[in-house]
Amino acid sequence: MARVRNWFNESKSAALIWFISLIIFLVIFRMASQHSNPSSSDVPDSNAERLRLYDKMSRDLDEHGPLFLKHGETSQSLLLSDLFDFKNGSVTPALKAANPPVRATVLHMTTEYSLPISKAVKDIFSPTLSEVIWFQNPEVYHFSMFHASHHIMPVPASQEEIETEVNAVETVTKKLCAMRIILDRVILTSTGVLLGCWQVISGTDPVTIRSRLRNALPHAPEKQLYAPAILHTSLARILGHPKNSSEEWDPASELKHFHELVARLNNRIRGTKATISELWYVEEYDVLALALDGKMKIRRFHMGC
Structure with missing residues (x-):
């Protein structure tokens, strides 16, 4: 016992x-x-916020109409007529020097993912809009994160101060985890921008990235250009009316046509997945140089987590 x-x-x-x-x-x-992966726990909450933003953005075209047909303002308070010229049946950028240069941090999408998306956009939108559309260069598909200086609130900097910013951004990037993302939807805004709107599957969330960049760049403008949670990239910009076909276009049929093109594109590429592992510090010497293939200087950093 x-x-x-x-x-x-x-x-x-x-x-x-x-x-x-x-x-x-x-x-x-x-x-x-x-x-x-210090930010994975932030992803569900941020995805819910992104979903709310994308739902609101999706209603923009119907609520405000196609303002781009009237050569209205862009999403960054710039006139479309100041940014583009129409020459020889195509759209060309009217590049203007940025003084001082814009200093931006962006996440870069490699051509492994951007080229198939770009091809789909051109296949669907070129037939009726080839003379009035500007396609984003797929080699610089990007997601804007944070600006050390932008055109609305310029923050001049010496070369020494710029190098200090570059070093700070590199330090932040080394502690970021590569992002696995999925295309939630494509939308067309009232200002004519065709946007790919993404959600995060894993990795460091954009909210965390922007917060860390804010701490690393204390002299940056308090007012930034985008919501903290948003993760979108410009695919193209429409600047005018579609080509006439056998039927005359009226405002209602034009709007219906734009919606049909966006729906076709969503059917083709919605759900596309990509891995984002590189952050760029970009000095844009021309206004919207990243969007318009202008003059710029790029410093590339690999996300090290």
Whole structure:
């Protein structure tokens, strides 16, 4: 009987030690997982905020109409007529020097993912809009994150101050985890911008990236150009009416045509997945140089997490 009692006590002690060891292992594993990808827990909340933003943006064209047909303002308070010229049946950018240069940080999408998207956009939109559309260069598909200086609130900087910003951005990037993303939808805004709107599957969330860049760039404009959670990239910009066909275009049929083109594009590329692992510090010497193939200087940093 004593042997049985001793065996039972020893078994209880062994079980208790095993249970405590398991708890310690799970705690350490969870801490390690959070350390290796510190922003994954932010993704669900941010995805919900992005969904709300995209739903609102999707209503913009119907609520405000195609303002781009009247050569109205862009999303950054610039006139379309100041940015583009129509020459020889095509759209060309009217590049203007940015003084001082805009200093932006953007996430870059490689051509592995951008080229198929660009091809789909051109296949669908070129037949009726080739003379009035500007297609984003797929080699510089990007997601704007944070501006150290922009055209609305310029922050001049010496070359030494710029190098300090570059070093700070590089330090931030080394601690970011590559993002796995999925295309939620494509929308056309009232200002004529065709946007790819994305959600995050894993990696460091844009809200966290912008927050860290804010801390790293204390002299940056307080007012930034985009909502903290947003993750979108410009695919093209429409500047005029579609070509006439056998039927005369009226405002209602034109709007219907634009919606049909966007729906066809969504059917083709919605759900596309991509991995984003590079952040750029860009000095744009021309206004909207990234969007218009202008003069710029790019520093590339790999997300190191």
